[in-house]
Amino acid sequence: MFIFTKMTQIPVKINNKNPRLASYILSQYGGPDGELGASLRYLSQRFAQTDKSGIALLTDIGTEELSHLEMVGSIVTQLTKGEGARSFDKYGVGDYYIDHANGVYPASAAGVPFTAAYLQSKGDPIADIMEDMAAEQKARATYDAILRMSDDPDVTNVIRYLREREVVHFQRFGELLNKLQSKIK
8 A cells, every 4th residue: 555645755846938948858758768767667576576675665766756756747847837839849859849748758868659568577587686776877877867957946856865875776776685595695
């Protein structure tokens, strides 16, 4: 059972508009290393996990990734709210506007729609956790790239927070991996 609190982990208040930056950040919504894929991956993998603490960890991180999805969607919305076709075109992302206007659509920064092919759920607890560690590093690397593209402090503060959570998730998965590997020795 889940309890939903209608607030993000940290406030998301973006004051400036920038559809191009929004198009980059959108990759962490529905791109190959984004929050949607992470949440679905972990919430699916927990069913094959054999360790009770591993099941709890996958559930906890999977639901936290859903909150990150909310934060990324909020950033994208606030960066584009009230912007029209000409603004999107001025920023070089008019093609996104044609298909989605100001909607938040799960896709990569390159415009590739989200696909379940981004997920890995092997059914082997160790293989899955190693995949999860790699996924967290790829998400961190994507957040690093976004930080290099952004000069908006309202955006970078939230992105830095999300990046830090990826590092923490990597560490927690590493602890679980060590525990699982020690059981097979």
